[in-house]
Structures are given as structure tokens and as C-alpha cells.
Amino acid sequence: MRDSRTRSKGRWAAAPLLVFAVIVFGVPMLVLLGGTFTKEGTLSTANLTESLQGAYLTALVGSVKISALVAVLGGVLGTFLAQAVVTSRFRALREAVLTASGVLANFGGVPLAFAWIATLGNSGVVTTTLGLGQHGWNLYNFWGLTLVYLYFSIPLQVLTVVPALDGLRPQWREAAQNNGASTWQFWRYVGIPVLTPALLGGVVLLFGGAFSAYATAQAMVGSTVPLVTLKIADALTGNVLIGHENVALALSLDMIVVAGLVMAVYLPLQRRSARWLR
Amino acid sequence: MNGARVEFRGLRRRFGSTVALDGLDLTVEPGELIALLGPSGCGKTTALRCLAGFEQPDEGEVLVDGADITRVPANRRDAGMVFQSYSLFPNLNARDNVGFGLRVRKAPAAKRHARAQELLELVGLPSVGDRYPHQLSGGQQQRVALARALALEPRVLLLDEPLSALDAKVRVTLREEIRRLQLSLGITTIFVTHDQEEALSMADRVAVLREGRLEQVADPATLYDRPATPFVAEFVGAMNHLPGLVSGDRVTVLGQTLPVEGPSPDAARVDVLVRPEAVLVTPDGEGDGIVMVSSFRGSTARLRVRLGDGNEVLADVPGHDSARFAPGTAVRVGLVERPVLVSARPEAGAAAAVPEPDVV
Numbered sequence: 281m282r283d284s285r286t287r288s289k290g291r292w293a294a295a296p297l298l299v300f301a302v303i304v305f306g307v308p309m310l311v312l313l314g315g316t317f318t319k320e321g322t323l324s325t326a327n328l329t330e331s332l333q334g335a336y337l338t339a340l341v342g343s344v345k346i347s348a349l350v351a352v353l354g355g356v357l358g359t360f361l362a363q364a365v366v367t368s369r370f371r372a373l374r375e376a377v378l379t380a381s382g383v384l385a386n387f388g389g390v391p392l393a394f395a396w397i398a399t400l401g402n403s404g405v406v407t408t409t410l411g412l413g414q415h416g417w418n419l420y421n422f423w424g425l426t427l428v429y430l431y432f433s434i435p436l437q438v439l440t441v442v443p444a445l446d447g448l449r450p451q452w453r454e455a456a457q458n459n460g461a462s463t464w465q466f467w468r469y470v471g472i473p474v475l476t477p478a479l480l481g482g483v484v485l486l487f488g489g490a491f492s493a494y495a496t497a498q499a500m501v502g503s504t505v506p507l508v509t510l511k512i513a514d515a516l517t518g519n520v521l522i523g524h525e526n527v528a529l530a531l532s533l534d535m536i537v538v539a540g541l542v543m544a545v546y547l548p549l550q551r552r553s554a555r556w557l558r
Numbered sequence: 559m560n561g562a563r564v565e566f567r568g569l570r571r572r573f574g575s576t577v578a579l580d581g582l583d584l585t586v587e588p589g590e591l592i593a594l595l596g597p598s599g600c601g602k603t604t605a606l607r608c609l610a611g612f613e614q615p616d617e618g619e620v621l622v623d624g625a626d627i628t629r630v631p632a633n634r635r636d637a638g639m640v641f642q643s644y645s646l647f648p649n650l651n652a653r654d655n656v657g658f659g660l661r662v663r664k665a666p667a668a669k670r671h672a673r674a675q676e677l678l679e680l681v682g683l684p685s686v687g688d689r690y691p692h693q694l695s696g697g698q699q700q701r702v703a704l705a706r707a708l709a710l711e712p713r714v715l716l717l718d719e720p721l722s723a724l725d726a727k728v729r730v731t732l733r734e735e736i737r738r739l740q741l742s743l744g745i746t747t748i749f750v751t752h753d754q755e756e757a758l759s760m761a762d763r764v765a766v767l768r769e770g771r772l773e774q775v776a777d778p779a780t781l782y783d784r785p786a787t788p789f790v791a792e793f794v795g796a797m798n799h800l801p802g803l804v805s806g807d808r809v810t811v812l813g814q815t816l817p818v819e820g821p822s823p824d825a826a827r828v829d830v831l832v833r834p835e836a837v838l839v840t841p842d843g844e845g846d847g848i849v850m851v852s853s854f855r856g857s858t859a860r861l862r863v864r865l866g867d868g869n870e871v872l873a874d875v876p877g878h879d880s881a882r883f884a885p886g887t888a889v890r891v892g893l894v895e896r897p898v899l900v901s902a903r904p905e906a907g908a909a910a911a912v913p914e915p916d917v918v
Binding site: 449451452454455456457458459460461462465469470473474556557 | 610611612631632633634635637638639641642644645646647648649650651658659661662663690692703706707709710
């Protein structure tokens with residue numbers, strides 16, 4: 281009895297946070313839904329239809345493409361880097377990489393764009409010094425943007441998987457060897473399955489980070505790389521056409537649906553891969 | 559399954575400035591269970607890991623049935639190993655853990671599962687096949703690990719303190735079971751432990767290691783009754799050091815004259831080494847001993863008795879008698895009439911060398 285009373289008191293402590301969450305998620309969501317399904321004052325699906333056509337569709341697909349690419353590349357490269365650091369004999373290297381990852385994973389927006397423009401942009405220091413321009417180097421396209429997104433995504437993946445890699449016990453590798461397994465067989469049957477929940481979590485995080493990124497792309501590529509976040513901004517500010525605010529809301533809804541789809545794939549996978557933890 | 563002969567020849571291994579193995583020579587006969595016993599850092603685990611292939615000796619070689627396997631990679635050695643703890647693959651259930659070696663060898667699933675089931679039955683866990691390691695108790699995990707180590711029918715079984723993380727009761731049952739299995743399979747087994755009771759109760763022979771070298775290897779009774787060195791005498795079982803006077807082949811200690819075991823030392827003043835169970839105490843108001851501490855251990859109670867001359871002696875009495883030996887009781891102290899070991903008496907302060915009563 282005393283327990284349940286303590287527990288219900290405990291619930292009250294979370295109330296302010298819950299109220300806050302309801303307001304900051306719920307109110308925008310209602311406005312977003314209302315706006316999406318309203319065209320010139322009447323109920324309509326026209327905005328949603330428009331958001332899934334022509335340039336808008338291209339932008340949405342472009343965003344999904346770059347996010348998926350960044351998630352997969354960042355996931356793989358970040359995991360390799362993390363493994364290299366975890367198995368390194370140099371403690372200082374590990375500390376340095378982890379600290380740098382903590383900083384770089386949070387690097388974004390216009391400062392990130394500027395850092396790249398100043399070094400590898402058309403007249404960036406490295407570009408001019410090495411004469412990269414003559415070799416066809418161009419930062420302001422899909423691949424350039426991918427590179428810049430990887431700059432914060434790889435460190436984020438490192439931060440996500442290092443604890444999981446630390447959790448791999450040396451006895452497991454030795455027991456596998458003792459049973460005749462090669463290094464590859466150890467990873468295939470034990471190492472990778474044990475890491476999968478953490479790896480998947482990291483990849484989803486990277487997808488989300490790249491999918492929602494806006495300021496860096498805006499400052500770097502403007503509209504040369506079609507991205508849904510840039511289209512939303514254009515539609516909201518009337519940059520190209522006026523009166524398209526509700527299409528922006530429809531595009532936002534599209535983004536929420538994409539994120540939902542990612543979760544719909546991720547959650548069952550996660551549950552399956554973490555079966556042995558329950 | 560039959561066991562192989564294992565030989566360690568002049569094994570040396572150093573880690574930085576620490577010498578883990580300093581020329582270890584030891585031969586394990588086919589089908590024998592040998593315990594490597596010693597304090598931590600004595601090199602016992604390193605020796606085992608050299609045999610498993612997880613360590614490379616700097617010098618010397620490891621032979622299995624006469625074949626030098628020193629440079630053979632760990633995954634091609636014919637030895638199953640049970641680790642201290644938490645070595646089961648967490649993502650695989652008990653059946654797949656046991657069948658892991660067969661999976662690596664691409665055996666069909668049906669064969670793998672049948673073999674795993676057979677082994678789980680062998681270790682007394684026929685119905686845990688579907689459980690994951692975290693759903694098993696510590697004792698069950700170690701049984702599964704044992705089944706996994708035996709799955710490929712190795713000719714050598716390596717046990718690296720497999721019982722040290724378990725509670726006392728499980729430890730005793732499991733060690734008996736390991737011994738029973740080992741005898742029925744006839745597999746050569748090397749068992750690393752720092753627990754002398756475990757070593758003495760399970761092994762055919764016990765090898766006591768100290769600072770990377772072999773101190774003595776002998777069957778448990780010999781090791782206990784006739785320790786070759788003072789280190790072994792101290793490490794295996796508790797030992798009293800009592801001042802004695804040698805004349806000829808006899809020594810006078812606590813007013814009794816007893817034959818000396820082995821060669822007599824040159825010095826007349828010696829330490830007489832006596833096990834606590836060879837010390838006889840009887841309650842006696844006139845006696846010159848006083849019980850200082852009594853620690854009850856079930857079947858026995860160990861007493862620390864202060865003698866009239868200021869020396870202290872450890873004595874074991876039957877557990878049911880312990881009430882008669884409460885601290886403060888005056889007692890008479892004598893020794894069992896049998897030959898005793900003596901060692902040269904170290905200078906000054908030797909009497910302080912009585913072990914603490916909680917040391918077994």
C-alpha cells in the first residue's frame with residue numbers, strides 16, 4: 281500500500297514534463313494536421329497530393345536518399361573507427377577520439393557549413409592550395425553534402441557503439457577460438473549479433489539527424505540539392521510561390537510519416553536482434 | 559574419447575617486468591586430472607593459456623602426445639576450455655552454445671542439436687536447451703560451458719578456475735560432478751585453481767606453482783603429509799611452527815620427544831611443522847594453554863591456543879566438542895605421536911608466524 285502511494289506520488293513528479301511534452305508536441309501537431317487538410321478554408325487533401333508531386337516529391341526522395349546513405353556509411357565507418365579505438369593499446373588515443381566525437385557529433389548548422397566552405401569550398405584553403413578545382417572537385421552537390429553530413433554522423437555512431445564494443449567480453453572471442461572458430465566466424469556468429477541492437481539504434485539516429493538537417497544544407501547548397509527541409513522553408517517563406525504555407529505543413533506530415541516508416545522497420549528488427557536480452 | 563599426454567617444457571613467459579612463467583617443466587599423463595595450484599600471479603593461468611593457444615611462451619614448448627603445438631593457432635588445438643565465468647555466448651541459447659563448435663565445422667543442424675542435447679544430458683541439464691545464458695544460474699552456466707568444451711571430443715580439457723564465481727554449495731556439487739565426468743570420459747584434464755581444498759579433493763596430482771616455477775607435484779595425500787618445501791607446507795593446509803630441539807633423529811617439542819621425518823637438520827634449534835589436526839587439546843584447569851579464539855566450521859572447530867611460553871598454536875577439535883573449548887578455557891596441549899617435519903629456525907620472531915585462524 282505504501283509502495284503504491286509512493287509510486288503515485290512519483291508519477292506527479294513527472295507531470296510538469298508530461299504537460300510540457302503535450303503542449304510542445306501536441307499543439308504543433310494539431311496545427312500541422314489542420315493546415316495540411318485545409319485548402320482555401322475548406323477540408324481537402326489537395327495539399328497532401330501536391331506535396332507528393334513534382335519538385336516536392338523529388339525533394340522528399342532526395343532527403344530519404346541522402347539520409348539513408350549517410351546512415352549506412354556513417355554506421356559502418358563509425359563502427360570501424362570505434363572498434364579501432366576500443367582495441368587500441370593507447371589509452372590517450374581512445375580518450376582523444378571519444379572527446380572529439382562528443383564535440384563533433386554536436387557540430388552542425390551554419391558553422392559546420394562555413395568550416396567546409398572555408399576549407400573545401402570553391403575557393404577554400406585546401407581546394408586552392410591543392411588545385412582541386414582543376415580536378416573537378418565540387419563540394420556543392422549531393423556527394424559533397426553527404427561528406428559534410430558524415431562529418432557529424434561518424435562521431436555520433438562512435439559514441440553510440442563504443443559502450444557496446446566495450447561490453448564484448450574477451451572470453452567470448454577466446455571461447456569461440458577454442459571451439460575452432462576463425463576471427464570472421466566469431467564476428468559472424470557472436471560479435472555482430474551481440475552488437476546489432478546498438479548498431480541499429482545508431483543507424484536510425486544517423487538517419488534522423490541527416491533527414492532533419494536544414495541549416496547546413498541551406499548555407500552550403502541552397503537549392504542545388506533538392507531536400508525536403510529546404511522545400512518546407514521555401515514554401516513557408518514564400519520564396520518561390522506565395523500561399524503555399526499549407527503545402528509546407530503537408531511536407532512536414534510526409535516527413536513524420538517517413539520517420540514513422542523507419543521506426544516501423546526498426547522496432548521489429550531491434551526486438552528480434554535483442555531477443556536474447558529478455 | 560581418450561586422453562592425451564601433455565608436456566610443458568621449459569616454459570618462460572614475461573609480461574613487461576613481471577615473470578609469469580620461469581622455466582616450467584611438467585608432464586601430465588594421459589587421462590590424469592592435474593590441478594595447478596598457487597597464489598595469484600604464480601603463473602598457473604598463463605601455463606593453461608599457453609596450452610590453449612591464447613598465450614605464446616617466450617621460450618619453451620608445449621607438447622601434446624609428443625607433438626609440438628606451441629605455434630599452432632588456438633582454433634586448431636584439440637583442447638576444450640571452461641573459463642572462469644560469463645563465457646557463454648549471450649546471443650545463443652544453451653543448445654546453440656554447446657553446438658557452436660559443430661556449427662563452425664558446418665555440421666548439419668539436426669546432428670548439431672542431437673549432439674548438444676546429448677551433452678546437456680551428460681552435464682545434468684536436459685531441459686535448458688532453449689534458455690539464454692542470462693536465464694541460467696551461475697552453476698548452470700558453468701555446466702553448459704563444460705558441455706560446450708566437451709562437444710568436440712577434445713583430448714585435453716582445460717578448466718580455468720571454473721568454480722570460483724559460484725557459491726559454496728554449488729561449488730562442491732559441481733566439482734564432484736566434473737571429477738565423475740572426467741573419470742568416465744578418461745580425458746586428460748588440467749584444472750587451475752587457487753583453492754587448495756578444490757585441488758586436493760579433485761585431482762590425481764597437484765602441482766604447486768610459485769613465481770612461475772614448479773614447487774612440488776604430488777598426489778594430494780603426499781602433498782599434504784610430506785610437503786617438499788616450506789612454501790608448499792604453508793600454502794597447502796594450515797601449519798604450526800613450534801620451537802623444537804633436535805638430538806640425533808628425534809626432536810623435543812612441547813615436552814614430547816618425537817621422531818624426525820626425513821633428514822635431520824644440522825642446527826639443534828628448529829621449527830617443528832605440525833598440522834592443526836595433529837595437535838591434541840584437552841580441557842584441564844591445570845593446563846598451561848588458554849583458548850584465545852575458537853572458530854566453528856561445522857565438522858571441526860579451529861582453536862588458537864596461547865601456550866605458557868607465549869607461543870601460539872592452532873588446533874582442530876571435533877565440531878561437537880567446540881562448546882568445551884570456549885575462549886578463556888584452560889587446556890593441556892600435546893601432539894599426536896608420529897614423525898614430524900622440521901625446518902631450520904629463522905632468526906628472531908619466528909613464533910609470530912602462526913597463521914590467522916581463518917586461514918584454512
